Amino acid sequence: MRRFFNSFEEYTAKIALCVIALCVFSQVICRYVFGVAITWTEELSGFAMVWAVYMAAAMAVRDRFHLRILIFVKLLPRRMAVLSIMLGDVLWLVFCSIMLVAGWEYISLLWERHYVSPSLGVDQKWPQSIVVIGYVLMVARIFQSYVHWLRSGKEGLPGVIDEPAHKAGPRNESDLERAEA
Numbered sequence: 001m002r003r004f005f006n007s008f009e010e011y012t013a014k015i016a017l018c019v020i021a022l023c024v025f026s027q028v029i030c031r032y033v034f035g036v037a038i039t040w041t042e043e044l045s046g047f048a049m050v051w052a053v054y055m056a057a058a059m060a061v062r063d064r065f066h067l068r069i070l071i072f073v074k075l076l077p078r079r080m081a082v083l084s085i086m087l088g089d090v091l092w093l094v095f096c097s098i099m100l101v102a103g104w105e106y107i108s109l110l111w112e113r114h115y116v117s118p119s120l121g122v123d124q125k126w127p128q129s130i131v132v133i134g135y136v137l138m139v140a141r142i143f144q145s146y147v148h149w150l151r152s153g154k155e156g157l158p159g160v161i162d163e164p165a166h167k168a169g170p171r172n173e174s175d176l177e178r179a180e181a
Helices: 002-032 040-062 078-112 130-151 173-180
Strands: none
Touching: 002 040, 040 130, 078 130
16 A cells, blocks of 8 residues: 555556557547547547646656755755745645645636536546645645654754765766766
8 A cells, every 4th residue: 555655646647648649649640540530539638637747746746846945045054044945835835735735726616616528528627626736745745754853863954865876876977978988
């Protein structure tokens, strides 16, 4: 169960990307080979794209790959660096909370009014629920990174993955040239 929870976003995003690829491929084949358009593939691939984006965002939170400019943070004294990372995460949690409230209001509206997608006939509250699910996952992953940091004895900066230079390796050709020189 733990393994599933740790990889939930990844599996969901992979499935969504496969759905997108299959929908687009089948639409191209049907349209250009058979001269017939399938109406529901565009809608399904649109739903899958939104799910893939929110799952990838939550996955980036889990792996702490969201854009952070840490070069100056790492130059600060440890206490200031930790506080600056925490401040950034608090602001991020505030944003996620605002989006959760707005998403919850939107989903509540869809529960009150029956709105069905035109091609698939799917009640919109189900595919649109990803807004709430995505932000709940992001909040959970932020807290999970702090639990991990606290359990590790507050080693390093909270949620920042330190890669040793010898493990990181060259990132592009110019890095490779410098490493060889």
